[in-house]
Amino acid sequence: xxxxxxxxxxxxxxxxxxxxxxxxxxxxxxxxxxxxxxxxxxxxxxxxxxxxxxxxxxxxxxxxxxxxxxxxxxxxxxxxxxxxxxxxxxxxxxxxxxxxxxxxxxxxxxxxxxxxx
Amino acid sequence: xxxxxxxxxxxxxxxxxxxxxxxxxxxxxxxxxxxxxxxxxxxxxxxxxxxxxxxxxxxxxxxxxxxxxxxxxxxxxxxxxxxxxxxxxxxxxxxxxxxxxxxxxxxxxxxxxx
Numbered sequence: 001x002x003x004x005x006x007x008x009x010x011x012x013x014x015x016x017x018x019x020x021x022x023x024x025x026x027x028x029x030x031x032x033x034x035x036x037x038x039x040x041x042x043x044x045x046x047x048x049x050x051x052x053x054x055x056x057x058x059x060x061x062x063x064x065x066x067x068x069x070x071x072x073x074x075x076x077x078x079x080x081x082x083x084x085x086x087x088x089x090x091x092x093x094x095x096x097x098x099x100x101x102x103x104x105x106x107x108x109x110x111x112x113x114x115x116x117x
Numbered sequence: 118x119x120x121x122x123x124x125x126x127x128x129x130x131x132x133x134x135x136x137x138x139x140x141x142x143x144x145x146x147x148x149x150x151x152x153x154x155x156x157x158x159x160x161x162x163x164x165x166x167x168x169x170x171x172x173x174x175x176x177x178x179x180x181x182x183x184x185x186x187x188x189x190x191x192x193x194x195x196x197x198x199x200x201x202x203x204x205x206x207x208x209x210x211x212x213x214x215x216x217x218x219x220x221x222x223x224x225x226x227x228x229x230x231x
Binding site: 043095109 | 147148150152157158159160161162165167173175176205207209211212213216217219220221222224225
């Protein structure tokens, strides 16, 4: 069954340092996509980065990068040079399936990141 | 600008009431989702729909039903609200055609059942 696990309920990082948020997943599909979202205290869900199961390169978007290890079924988010505005909940998500019924999207439990000045 | 709109930001209902949560998207997306968000549990999928009148159960469908009569509108129905359904409810939509397209979310409805 499709499953996403985030084992870090809360994390602290010093401003300007890098931080890694863990995400492991379970799926029997060969074709799937992995997403990270940020949810600040305002509650909106902000899309950060995407990794496809067939992508050979790790995804990067500005200060965000995804450490994708397919054999280990992990998709960790790395935030470089943390900023105070990075304090938020972070969710890992997976989409599997394709075609007309494709698109079931499930989420992990989330990690609350606090950036210290 | 893409938009997913949920009809209410805050809602207070009594136990046993029938509750409707409405969600409308203006992006012509095929997929629409309903999640509930609880501390420590993340976002749990209640139902999703990949086409008009089509629906699939998510991980926690008990006590909920959905309706999708038009492509842009996806309704979540609590047939008889209970206190354990007090939660934040999030609606989202996405395209079917591309695996890499992200889902877009509404602002959420915080439902309290008393």
